[in-house]
Amino acid sequence: MFLDLFYELRDQGVPVAMNEWMTFLEGLGKGLHGSSLQRFYNLARATLVKSETYFDHFDRAFLKVFEGVEGALDIASELDEWLNDPKAFEGLTDEQRAMWEHLASDELLQQLMERMAEQDERHDGGGKWVGTGGFSPFGHGGEHPTGIRVGGKSRNRSAMKVAEERRYKDYRTDETLDVRQTRVALRRLRQLTRTGTATELDLEESIDETCRQGGEIELVFRPEKRNDVRLLLLMDVGGTMDPFYEPVSNLLTALHAERGLRDFQAWYFHNCPYEMLGKDARLLRKDAIPTGDLLRKLNSNWKVIFVGDAAMHPAELMESMGNIDPRKMSETRGIDWLHKIDDHFHRVAWLNPEMPELWDDFETVRAIKKIFPMFHLSTDGIEQAVKSLIGGKSLH
Amino acid sequence: MTDPNEFLQFEGTDGYIASSSLIDAVNAAIALQRPLLIKGEPGTGKTLLAEHVAESLGHPLEKWHIKSTSKAQEGLYVYDTVQRLNDARFGDGNVSEIRSYIKLGAMGRAFNADKPHVLLIDEIDKADLEFPNDLLRELDEMRFTVMETGDEVVAKIRPLVIITSNNERELPDAFLRRCVFHFIDFPDRDLMQQIVAVHHPHLETKLLDQVLVKFFWLREQNQLRKKPSTSELIDWISVLLRSGMTADDIEQHIPFLGALLKNEQDTEALDEYSERGGQYPSEWADLGPRYNN
Numbered sequence: 148m149f150l151d152l153f154y155e156l157r158d159q160g161v162p163v164a165m166n167e168w169m170t171f172l173e174g175l176g177k178g179l180h181g182s183s184l185q186r187f188y189n190l191a192r193a194t195l196v197k198s199e200t201y202f203d204h205f206d207r208a209f210l211k212v213f214e215g216v217e218g219a220l221d222i223a224s225e226l227d228e229w230l231n232d233p234k235a236f237e238g239l240t241d242e243q244r245a246m247w248e249h250l251a252s253d254e255l256l257q258q259l260m261e262r263m264a265e266q267d268e269r270h271d272g273g274g275k276w277v278g279t280g281g282f283s284p285f286g287h288g289g290e291h292p293t294g295i296r297v298g299g300k301s302r303n304r305s306a307m308k309v310a311e312e313r314r315y316k317d318y319r320t321d322e323t324l325d326v327r328q329t330r331v332a333l334r335r336l337r338q339l340t341r342t343g344t345a346t347e348l349d350l351e352e353s354i355d356e357t358c359r360q361g362g363e364i365e366l367v368f369r370p371e372k373r374n375d376v377r378l379l380l381l382m383d384v385g386g387t388m389d390p391f392y393e394p395v396s397n398l399l400t401a402l403h404a405e406r407g408l409r410d411f412q413a414w415y416f417h418n419c420p421y422e423m424l425g426k427d428a429r430l431l432r433k434d435a436i437p438t439g440d441l442l443r444k445l446n447s448n449w450k451v452i453f454v455g456d457a458a459m460h461p462a463e464l465m466e467s468m469g470n471i472d473p474r475k476m477s478e479t480r481g482i483d484w485l486h487k488i489d490d491h492f493h494r495v496a497w498l499n500p501e502m503p504e505l506w507d508d509f510e511t512v513r514a515i516k517k518i519f520p521m522f523h524l525s526t527d528g529i530e531q532a533v534k535s536l537i538g539g540k541s542l543h
Numbered sequence: 544m545t546d547p548n549e550f551l552q553f554e555g556t557d558g559y560i561a562s563s564s565l566i567d568a569v570n571a572a573i574a575l576q577r578p579l580l581i582k583g584e585p586g587t588g589k590t591l592l593a594e595h596v597a598e599s600l601g602h603p604l605e606k607w608h609i610k611s612t613s614k615a616q617e618g619l620y621v622y623d624t625v626q627r628l629n630d631a632r633f634g635d636g637n638v639s640e641i642r643s644y645i646k647l648g649a650m651g652r653a654f655n656a657d658k659p660h661v662l663l664i665d666e667i668d669k670a671d672l673e674f675p676n677d678l679l680r681e682l683d684e685m686r687f688t689v690m691e692t693g694d695e696v697v698a699k700i701r702p703l704v705i706i707t708s709n710n711e712r713e714l715p716d717a718f719l720r721r722c723v724f725h726f727i728d729f730p731d732r733d734l735m736q737q738i739v740a741v742h743h744p745h746l747e748t749k750l751l752d753q754v755l756v757k758f759f760w761l762r763e764q765n766q767l768r769k770k771p772s773t774s775e776l777i778d779w780i781s782v783l784l785r786s787g788m789t790a791d792d793i794e795q796h797i798p799f800l801g802a803l804l805k806n807e808q809d810t811e812a813l814d815e816y817s818e819r820g821g822q823y824p825s826e827w828a829d830l831g832p833r834y835n836n
Contacts, residue, residue: 166720170577179567179570189563190567194571194723197580197719202726348624363632364628
């Protein structure tokens with residue numbers, strides 16, 4: 148019944164790992180649950196769930212597993228039963244058992260990788276190699292309770308990770324994009340320079356100077372290191388961009404929270420930038436500024452990130468008066484505006500939320516890709532884009 | 544102690560009303576020797592909890608208030624180079640003894656103490672993104688090395704670490720995995736009555752009802768940018784009492800609105816509401832079913 152809770156939590160999407168589960172068991176071992184279901188619930192939630200956003204998932208899982216259990220749950224005996232399950236610990240010495248208890252799930256994976264690399268022949272039984280029927284945590288059909296199964300049918304139900312089920316797909320950085328990951332990727336968007344008032348004590352220079360003065364203390368100050376990057380964000384909104392609301396809004400949240408940038412501006416357009424850019428996603432005429440003015444105001448050292456799917460009717464990009472919004476005049480072709488932007492700024496990158504496999508299906512994507520380096524709006528893609536913005540101008 | 548599972552228990556104090564799940568979480572953190580991570584709306588008493596846990600356990604409290612410029616290092620120790628240079632210049636102090644210029648931070652002091660401490664790391668989300676990761680090893684092993692002297696500071700007795708976060712940013716997974724977590728729910732009607740009673744024990748029931756009805760009604764107004772929280776309610780009641788207001792005075796008005804709403808737009812929105820002839824509720828029945836069962 149205990150393990151059911153663990154699996155049910157994972158099924159519900161709560162990111163519980165083995166070391167949290169062990170913490171929970173340790174708490175049970177210390178009798179923290181007392182004898183009431185409520186305290187058991189409190190203990191489980193405090194040790195297994197690390198964000199209030201998962202409380203609901205936790206409740207659902209808890210209900211499902213313990214439905215029908217009323218009042219005092221005989222946890223002690225349940226726990227004993229599980230811990231003493233002969234199958235779970237068959238062939239393990241005390242030492243191995245202790246080691247197992249300290250294995251965290253990420254470490255398990257890492258060790259698997261290492262041992263796979265070490266292994267050069269098939270192996271059955273034994274305690275170290277990946278193989279079948281052994282009690283090392285790796286391999287399939289083994290007795291190790293937290294083992295990673297490498298294919299095949301599990302004999303022991305507590306084999307906790309099954310690679311085939313892609314339980315780790317949430318960790319795939321090319322697929323998901325949460326705010327924190329985005330922020331970590333954006334952190335590379337840094338060029339540190341020392342400008343401004345000297346406030347930081349330069350210890351080495353102070354000691355040198357003091358020596359030069361024959362022991363007269365001379366404190367030397369220098370300006371603190373600051374990020375010199377100014378970032379201009381140009382975003383496509385509406386229409387085909389609507390399905391990408393979530394990754395785009397995560398990117399925006401991350402950018403707004405990034406206090407390290409020296410300067411940051413965001414402007415909006417629909418499909419392609421023309422004469423005017425909107426101040427917010429509503430693209431109101433009264434809040435718009437001429438694109439030309441923006442180019443005059445911002446010097447060429449600003450880094451530019453476009454966010455858009457670059458998918459539109461070819462006429463919107465290639466023809467004069469191509470703006471899809473009939474109220475807005477746009478004599479200059481969209482593609483010419485893009486060239487102007489490219490000419491003005493040293494570094495521009497385009498982030499496309501659409502899957503890269505589909506990019507070449509669109510004529511306009513192919514055309515825009517020739518002007519700007521284009522990257523997928525994923526953690527990996529953002530990292531590459533940041534590299535291209537900071538490093539030497541890439542060839543494309 | 545004969546029973547290895549025996550440990551000091553926290554049971555709430557006279558000055559702090561804690562829910563059962565909070566008490567269980569605190570005790571789990573004590574017994575499992577894990578840091579306790581407390582989240583919740585501002586003003587729900589996260590920081591206060593540490594003080595009362597320390598009081599209840601009879602341990603001294605070390606506080607480390609985190610700012611946006613805080614570095615993990617500062618909590619461990621600071622090496623005062625300028626003082627040392629100065630002393631060298633004027634021949635004061637024992638310049639050759641580098642140890643006299645190493646000053647332990649809050650965490651360093653809690654580790655170094657001879658008796659158990661409670662260590663509060665307040666508003667950890669204010670600091671740099673990597674800040675929590677920089678403390679992982681120190682929190683796990685409860686030890687660190689002073690680079691300048693090679694001395695190792697090892698906690699003789701593991702302090703109880705309480706960490707608060709306002710959710711301004713997400714914390715790293717590796718850090719979260721090591722913590723016991725508790726989210727302080729906003730108090731419901733009954734709990735709020737108990738909390739108010741702790742701070743204003745002689746408040747008459749009729750006034751209390753009026754106050755709470757207005758307060759919970761305000762919190763239901765979704766257009767408010769910053770909803771009033773417990774600490775604002777307590778302040779508001781103090782102001783009402785000091786100005787001699789009675790239950791009748793606040794039946795149709797919300798005087799001293801400034802004590803509850805800290806945002807100018809929110810105050811204006813409410814003024815507009817009453818100018819348009821909007822009514823304030825005066826009975827629990829005027830509020831939703833959440834408050835009436």
